[in-house]
Amino acid sequence: xxxxxxxxIAHGALIVFVITLAARVGAPVPAAPLLVxxxxxxxxxxxxxxxxxxxxxxxxxxxxxxxxQAGRWRGHRVMKLLCRISLSPDTCVRQSEGILSKWGGSxxxxxxxxxxxxxxxxxxAGALGMSWTRFIGYDVGASLIWxxxxxxxxxxxxxxxxxxxxxxxxxxxxxxxxxxxxLAATITFRWxxxxxxxxxxxxxxxxxxxxxxxxxRGESPIVIDVRSSVAMLQDDRRVPGAxxxxxxxxxxxxxxxxxxxxxxxxxNCPNEVSALRGVRILADLGHHRAxxxxxxxxxxxxxxxxxxxxxxxxALDRGAMSTAAAR
Numbered sequence: 009x010x011x012x013x014x015x016x017i018a019h020g021a022l023i024v025f026v027i028t029l030a031a032r033v034g035a036p037v038p039a040a041p042l043l044v045x046x047x048x049x050x051x052x053x054x055x056x057x058x059x060x061x062x063x064x065x066x067x068x069x070x071x072x073x074x075x076x077q078a079g080r081w082r083g084h085r086v087m088k089l090l091c092r093i094s095l096s097p098d099t100c101v102r103q104s105e106g107i108l109s110k111w112g113g114s115x116x117x118x119x120x121x122x123x124x125x126x127x128x129x130x131x132x133a134g135a136l137g138m139s140w141t142r143f144i145g146y147d148v149g150a151s152l153i154w155x156x157x158x159x160x161x162x163x164x165x166x167x168x169x170x171x172x173x174x175x176x177x178x179x180x181x182x183x184x185x186x187x188x189x190x191l192a193a194t195i196t197f198r199w200x201x202x203x204x205x206x207x208x209x210x211x212x213x214x215x216x217x218x219x220x221x222x223x224x225r226g227e228s229p230i231v232i233d234v235r236s237s238v239a240m241l242q243d244d245r246r247v248p249g250a251x252x253x254x255x256x257x258x259x260x261x262x263x264x265x266x267x268x269x270x271x272x273x274x275x276n277c278p279n280e281v282s283a284l285r286g287v288r289i290l291a292d293l294g295h296h297r298a299x300x301x302x303x304x305x306x307x308x309x310x311x312x313x314x315x316x317x318x319x320x321x322x323a324l325d326r327g328a329m330s331t332a333a334a335r
Contacts, residue, residue, distance in 0.1 A: 020046070020055035020056065020059065021060060021062070022063070024042065028067035029068075032072055033075070033127075043064060043159050044162035047158065048166040061155055064151070065151045069147050072151075073144075075127065079131030116147055116149075117149065117150040120153070212287065213301070217311070227269075227270060228269065229271065229272050231273075232252075232253050232286070233247065233251065234254060234282050235252075235276055265295055267294070271297055271298040273298060274305055275304050276306060277304065280300050287299060
Protein backbone atom coordinates (compact mmCIF):
# COMPACT_ATOMS: atom_id res chain seq x y z
CA UNK A 9 0.00 0.00 0.00
CA UNK A 10 2.92 2.33 0.64
CA UNK A 11 3.68 2.04 -3.09
CA UNK A 12 0.73 4.35 -3.69
CA UNK A 13 2.79 7.32 -2.49
CA UNK A 14 5.71 7.09 -4.97
CA UNK A 15 3.18 6.25 -7.67
CA UNK A 16 1.20 9.37 -6.88
CA ILE A 17 4.34 11.49 -6.66
CA ALA A 18 5.57 10.27 -10.04
CA HIS A 19 2.23 10.33 -11.89
CA GLY A 20 -0.09 12.22 -9.53
CA ALA A 21 -2.79 13.67 -11.77
CA LEU A 22 -2.62 10.82 -14.28
CA ILE A 23 -3.15 8.16 -11.61
CA VAL A 24 -6.05 10.10 -10.10
CA PHE A 25 -7.59 10.57 -13.55
CA VAL A 26 -7.27 6.93 -14.65
CA ILE A 27 -8.52 5.37 -11.41
CA THR A 28 -11.42 7.82 -11.06
CA LEU A 29 -12.46 7.37 -14.69
CA ALA A 30 -12.35 3.59 -14.30
CA ALA A 31 -14.52 3.81 -11.18
CA ARG A 32 -17.08 6.03 -12.93
CA VAL A 33 -17.52 3.61 -15.81
CA GLY A 34 -18.09 0.76 -13.35
CA ALA A 35 -14.73 -0.86 -12.62
CA PRO A 36 -14.29 -2.06 -9.00
CA VAL A 37 -11.34 0.22 -8.20
CA PRO A 38 -10.86 2.31 -5.00
CA ALA A 39 -11.24 5.86 -6.33
CA ALA A 40 -12.33 7.44 -3.04
CA PRO A 41 -9.49 5.92 -0.93
CA LEU A 42 -7.03 7.02 -3.62
CA LEU A 43 -8.25 10.60 -3.31
CA VAL A 44 -7.83 10.42 0.47
CA UNK A 45 -4.23 9.29 -0.03
CA UNK A 46 -3.72 12.03 -2.64
CA UNK A 47 -4.99 14.62 -0.17
CA UNK A 48 -2.52 13.43 2.45
CA UNK A 49 0.40 13.37 0.00
CA UNK A 50 -0.53 16.85 -1.27
CA UNK A 51 -0.17 18.26 2.25
CA UNK A 52 3.46 17.12 2.16
CA UNK A 53 3.95 19.17 -1.01
CA UNK A 54 4.59 16.10 -3.16
CA UNK A 55 1.64 16.58 -5.54
CA UNK A 56 -0.58 19.49 -6.50
CA UNK A 57 -3.93 19.48 -4.75
CA UNK A 58 -5.46 21.68 -7.46
CA UNK A 59 -4.28 19.41 -10.29
CA UNK A 60 -5.64 16.31 -8.51
CA UNK A 61 -8.94 18.12 -8.03
CA UNK A 62 -9.15 19.02 -11.72
CA UNK A 63 -8.16 15.51 -12.84
CA UNK A 64 -10.80 13.91 -10.63
CA UNK A 65 -13.59 16.25 -11.74
CA UNK A 66 -12.80 15.78 -15.44
CA UNK A 67 -12.66 11.98 -15.03
CA UNK A 68 -15.97 11.98 -13.14
CA UNK A 69 -17.76 14.03 -15.79
CA UNK A 70 -16.33 12.01 -18.69
CA UNK A 71 -17.27 8.68 -17.13
CA UNK A 72 -20.75 9.85 -16.19
CA UNK A 73 -21.28 11.36 -19.66
CA UNK A 74 -20.70 7.93 -21.25
CA UNK A 75 -23.46 6.37 -19.15
CA UNK A 76 -25.72 9.40 -19.54
CA GLN A 77 -25.59 9.05 -23.32
CA ALA A 78 -26.12 5.30 -23.04
CA GLY A 79 -29.23 6.02 -20.99
CA ARG A 80 -30.53 8.37 -23.68
CA TRP A 81 -29.99 5.68 -26.32
CA ARG A 82 -31.12 2.54 -24.52
CA GLY A 83 -33.03 3.69 -21.44
CA HIS A 84 -34.03 1.04 -18.91
CA ARG A 85 -32.09 -1.73 -20.73
CA VAL A 86 -28.79 -0.06 -19.79
CA MET A 87 -29.87 0.35 -16.17
CA LYS A 88 -30.96 -3.26 -15.93
CA LEU A 89 -27.56 -4.32 -17.28
CA LEU A 90 -25.73 -2.19 -14.71
CA CYS A 91 -27.88 -3.48 -11.89
CA ARG A 92 -27.36 -7.10 -12.89
CA ILE A 93 -23.61 -6.72 -12.38
CA SER A 94 -23.93 -4.83 -9.08
CA LEU A 95 -24.05 -6.37 -5.59
CA SER A 96 -27.68 -5.29 -5.19
CA PRO A 97 -29.20 -5.92 -8.63
CA ASP A 98 -32.78 -6.32 -7.50
CA THR A 99 -33.29 -2.91 -5.90
CA CYS A 100 -30.81 -0.86 -7.91
CA VAL A 101 -33.15 0.47 -10.61
CA ARG A 102 -36.05 1.09 -8.24
CA GLN A 103 -33.90 3.05 -5.76
CA SER A 104 -32.27 5.16 -8.45
CA GLU A 105 -35.68 5.93 -10.00
CA GLY A 106 -36.97 7.03 -6.62
CA ILE A 107 -33.99 9.27 -5.90
CA LEU A 108 -34.07 11.02 -9.28
CA SER A 109 -37.84 11.44 -9.36
CA LYS A 110 -37.83 12.99 -5.88
CA TRP A 111 -34.74 15.21 -6.06
CA GLY A 112 -34.20 15.77 -9.79
CA GLY A 113 -30.76 16.92 -10.89
CA SER A 114 -29.58 17.56 -7.34
CA UNK A 115 -29.88 13.82 -6.71
CA UNK A 116 -26.69 13.38 -8.74
CA UNK A 117 -24.84 14.85 -5.75
CA UNK A 118 -26.27 12.34 -3.27
CA UNK A 119 -25.79 9.49 -5.75
CA UNK A 120 -22.02 10.05 -5.78
CA UNK A 121 -21.86 8.84 -2.19
CA UNK A 122 -24.25 5.87 -2.54
CA UNK A 123 -22.63 2.57 -3.59
CA UNK A 124 -24.68 0.77 -6.21
CA UNK A 125 -26.61 3.92 -7.11
CA UNK A 126 -23.69 6.13 -8.17
CA UNK A 127 -23.12 4.45 -11.54
CA UNK A 128 -26.85 4.10 -12.27
CA UNK A 129 -27.73 7.78 -11.65
CA UNK A 130 -26.16 9.04 -14.89
CA UNK A 131 -27.93 6.64 -17.30
CA UNK A 132 -31.14 7.18 -15.35
CA ALA A 133 -30.83 10.94 -15.93
CA GLY A 134 -30.37 10.29 -19.64
CA ALA A 135 -33.29 7.87 -19.80
CA LEU A 136 -35.56 10.39 -18.08
CA GLY A 137 -34.72 13.03 -20.68
CA MET A 138 -32.60 15.43 -18.63
CA SER A 139 -30.95 17.93 -21.01
CA TRP A 140 -27.20 17.77 -21.68
CA THR A 141 -26.59 21.25 -20.27
CA ARG A 142 -28.54 20.54 -17.09
CA PHE A 143 -26.83 17.18 -16.64
CA ILE A 144 -23.33 18.60 -17.13
CA GLY A 145 -24.06 21.47 -14.75
CA TYR A 146 -25.28 19.19 -11.97
CA ASP A 147 -22.60 16.57 -12.62
CA VAL A 148 -19.75 19.09 -12.47
CA GLY A 149 -21.11 20.34 -9.14
CA ALA A 150 -21.55 16.80 -7.81
CA SER A 151 -18.04 15.83 -8.94
CA LEU A 152 -16.55 18.90 -7.27
CA ILE A 153 -18.27 18.14 -3.97
CA TRP A 154 -17.35 14.45 -4.07
CA UNK A 155 -13.70 15.16 -4.91
CA UNK A 156 -13.31 17.97 -2.37
CA UNK A 157 -14.76 15.80 0.42
CA UNK A 158 -12.24 12.99 -0.01
CA UNK A 159 -9.27 15.24 -0.74
CA UNK A 160 -10.15 17.25 2.37
CA UNK A 161 -10.30 14.10 4.50
CA UNK A 162 -6.84 13.16 3.30
CA UNK A 163 -5.50 16.67 3.89
CA UNK A 164 -7.02 16.92 7.37
CA UNK A 165 -5.67 13.54 8.46
CA UNK A 166 -2.44 13.51 6.48
CA UNK A 167 -0.40 12.08 9.36
CA UNK A 168 -2.93 9.36 10.08
CA UNK A 169 -3.12 8.42 6.39
CA UNK A 170 0.59 7.66 6.41
CA UNK A 171 0.25 5.68 9.63
CA UNK A 172 -2.55 3.60 8.12
CA UNK A 173 -0.47 2.95 5.00
CA UNK A 174 2.46 1.88 7.19
CA UNK A 175 0.15 -0.46 9.12
CA UNK A 176 -1.22 -1.94 5.90
CA UNK A 177 2.33 -2.45 4.64
CA UNK A 178 3.48 -4.14 7.85
CA UNK A 179 0.39 -6.29 8.26
CA UNK A 180 -0.53 -6.48 4.61
CA UNK A 181 -1.33 -10.19 4.56
CA UNK A 182 -3.54 -10.08 7.65
CA UNK A 183 -5.29 -6.88 6.57
CA UNK A 184 -5.78 -8.20 3.05
CA UNK A 185 -7.23 -11.46 4.36
CA UNK A 186 -9.61 -9.55 6.65
CA UNK A 187 -10.84 -7.45 3.72
CA UNK A 188 -11.33 -10.53 1.54
CA UNK A 189 -13.25 -12.35 4.29
CA UNK A 190 -15.49 -9.33 4.94
CA LEU A 191 -16.18 -8.91 1.22
CA ALA A 192 -16.87 -12.63 0.77
CA ALA A 193 -19.27 -12.61 3.75
CA THR A 194 -21.16 -9.61 2.30
CA ILE A 195 -21.46 -11.18 -1.15
CA THR A 196 -22.54 -14.53 0.32
CA PHE A 197 -25.21 -12.91 2.50
CA ARG A 198 -26.64 -10.93 -0.40
CA TRP A 199 -26.54 -13.97 -2.68
CA UNK A 200 -28.41 -16.11 -0.15
CA UNK A 201 -30.96 -13.35 0.38
CA UNK A 202 -31.50 -13.08 -3.38
CA UNK A 203 -31.89 -16.86 -3.74
CA UNK A 204 -34.53 -16.83 -1.02
CA UNK A 205 -36.39 -13.92 -2.63
CA UNK A 206 -36.31 -15.63 -6.02
CA UNK A 207 -37.72 -18.89 -4.66
CA UNK A 208 -41.42 -19.78 -4.51
CA UNK A 209 -41.13 -19.81 -0.73
CA UNK A 210 -40.89 -16.00 -0.86
CA UNK A 211 -43.70 -15.40 -3.36
CA UNK A 212 -45.36 -17.54 -6.08
CA UNK A 213 -44.97 -16.80 -9.78
CA UNK A 214 -47.09 -17.33 -12.85
CA UNK A 215 -45.73 -17.92 -16.37
CA UNK A 216 -46.86 -15.78 -19.30
CA UNK A 217 -48.46 -18.80 -20.99
CA UNK A 218 -50.43 -19.60 -17.84
CA UNK A 219 -51.71 -16.02 -17.60
CA UNK A 220 -52.71 -16.09 -21.27
CA UNK A 221 -54.60 -19.35 -20.68
CA UNK A 222 -56.53 -17.78 -17.78
CA UNK A 223 -57.52 -14.94 -20.10
CA UNK A 224 -58.54 -17.36 -22.89
CA ARG A 225 -60.78 -19.28 -20.47
CA GLY A 226 -62.51 -16.04 -19.49
CA GLU A 227 -61.42 -16.17 -15.85
CA SER A 228 -60.66 -12.42 -15.93
CA PRO A 229 -57.51 -12.26 -13.81
CA ILE A 230 -56.76 -8.86 -12.33
CA VAL A 231 -53.43 -7.65 -13.70
CA ILE A 232 -51.55 -4.92 -11.81
CA ASP A 233 -48.60 -2.89 -13.12
CA VAL A 234 -46.43 -2.20 -10.06
CA ARG A 235 -43.65 -0.33 -11.82
CA SER A 236 -42.63 3.03 -10.38
CA SER A 237 -44.32 6.14 -11.74
CA VAL A 238 -41.01 7.15 -13.32
CA ALA A 239 -40.71 3.81 -15.10
CA MET A 240 -44.28 4.08 -16.39
CA LEU A 241 -43.59 7.54 -17.82
CA GLN A 242 -40.38 6.31 -19.38
CA ASP A 243 -41.96 3.22 -20.95
CA ASP A 244 -45.67 3.41 -21.87
CA ARG A 245 -45.97 -0.27 -22.86
CA ARG A 246 -48.59 -2.15 -20.84
CA VAL A 247 -50.30 -5.48 -20.46
CA PRO A 248 -53.79 -4.71 -21.85
CA GLY A 249 -56.33 -4.10 -19.10
CA ALA A 250 -53.73 -3.73 -16.35
CA UNK A 251 -54.32 -1.23 -13.59
CA UNK A 252 -51.45 0.89 -12.34
CA UNK A 253 -50.40 0.83 -8.69
CA UNK A 254 -46.90 1.47 -7.38
CA UNK A 255 -45.78 -0.52 -4.36
CA UNK A 256 -46.60 2.49 -2.16
CA UNK A 257 -50.15 2.61 -3.59
CA UNK A 258 -50.72 -1.14 -3.43
CA UNK A 259 -52.17 -1.33 0.13
CA UNK A 260 -54.91 1.15 -0.85
CA UNK A 261 -55.53 -0.72 -4.11
CA UNK A 262 -55.81 -3.98 -2.15
CA UNK A 263 -58.94 -2.66 -0.44
CA UNK A 264 -60.68 -2.68 -3.84
CA UNK A 265 -59.55 -6.15 -4.91
CA UNK A 266 -62.06 -9.02 -4.81
CA UNK A 267 -60.64 -12.04 -3.02
CA UNK A 268 -62.16 -14.60 -5.39
CA UNK A 269 -60.12 -13.52 -8.43
CA UNK A 270 -56.62 -14.36 -9.56
CA UNK A 271 -54.30 -11.35 -9.22
CA UNK A 272 -51.15 -11.06 -11.34
CA UNK A 273 -48.54 -8.39 -10.67
CA UNK A 274 -45.80 -7.44 -13.10
CA UNK A 275 -42.87 -5.04 -13.32
CA ASN A 276 -39.91 -4.58 -15.64
CA CYS A 277 -37.09 -4.88 -13.14
CA PRO A 278 -34.31 -7.45 -12.63
CA ASN A 279 -35.73 -10.75 -11.34
CA GLU A 280 -39.22 -9.13 -11.15
CA VAL A 281 -38.48 -8.20 -7.54
CA SER A 282 -40.98 -5.33 -7.38
CA ALA A 283 -43.74 -7.72 -8.42
CA LEU A 284 -42.59 -10.26 -5.82
CA ARG A 285 -42.64 -7.58 -3.13
CA GLY A 286 -46.13 -6.66 -4.24
CA VAL A 287 -47.28 -10.27 -3.88
CA ARG A 288 -45.97 -10.30 -0.33
CA ILE A 289 -47.78 -7.04 0.44
CA LEU A 290 -51.06 -8.47 -0.84
CA ALA A 291 -50.52 -11.75 1.04
CA ASP A 292 -50.01 -9.83 4.28
CA LEU A 293 -53.36 -8.10 3.59
CA GLY A 294 -55.16 -11.39 3.06
CA HIS A 295 -54.99 -11.72 -0.73
CA HIS A 296 -53.52 -15.19 -1.21
CA ARG A 297 -54.30 -15.63 -4.91
CA ALA A 298 -51.71 -13.10 -6.05
CA UNK A 299 -48.71 -14.12 -8.15
CA UNK A 300 -45.82 -12.35 -9.88
CA UNK A 301 -45.52 -12.58 -13.66
CA UNK A 302 -42.34 -14.49 -14.44
CA UNK A 303 -40.13 -12.43 -16.75
CA UNK A 304 -42.24 -9.32 -16.23
CA UNK A 305 -43.46 -7.00 -18.97
CA UNK A 306 -40.69 -7.95 -21.40
CA UNK A 307 -41.68 -11.63 -21.26
CA UNK A 308 -45.36 -10.76 -21.90
CA UNK A 309 -44.53 -8.53 -24.89
CA UNK A 310 -42.14 -11.12 -26.35
CA UNK A 311 -44.79 -13.85 -26.33
CA UNK A 312 -47.50 -11.46 -27.56
CA UNK A 313 -45.33 -10.44 -30.52
CA UNK A 314 -45.07 -14.08 -31.61
CA UNK A 315 -48.66 -15.11 -30.88
CA UNK A 316 -51.11 -12.29 -30.12
CA UNK A 317 -54.12 -13.13 -27.98
CA UNK A 318 -57.42 -12.86 -29.80
CA UNK A 319 -59.23 -12.25 -26.53
CA UNK A 320 -57.58 -9.41 -24.62
CA UNK A 321 -58.57 -8.37 -21.11
CA UNK A 322 -60.76 -5.28 -21.02
CA ALA A 323 -59.75 -2.25 -19.00
CA LEU A 324 -60.53 -2.99 -15.37
CA ASP A 325 -63.20 -0.92 -13.68
CA ARG A 326 -62.12 0.20 -10.21
CA GLY A 327 -65.72 0.84 -9.27
CA ALA A 328 -66.65 -2.69 -10.17
CA MET A 329 -63.68 -3.95 -8.26
CA SER A 330 -64.78 -2.06 -5.17
CA THR A 331 -68.30 -3.53 -5.44
CA ALA A 332 -66.91 -7.03 -5.83
CA ALA A 333 -64.57 -6.52 -2.90
CA ALA A 334 -67.47 -5.37 -0.71
CA ARG A 335 -69.30 -8.59 -1.42
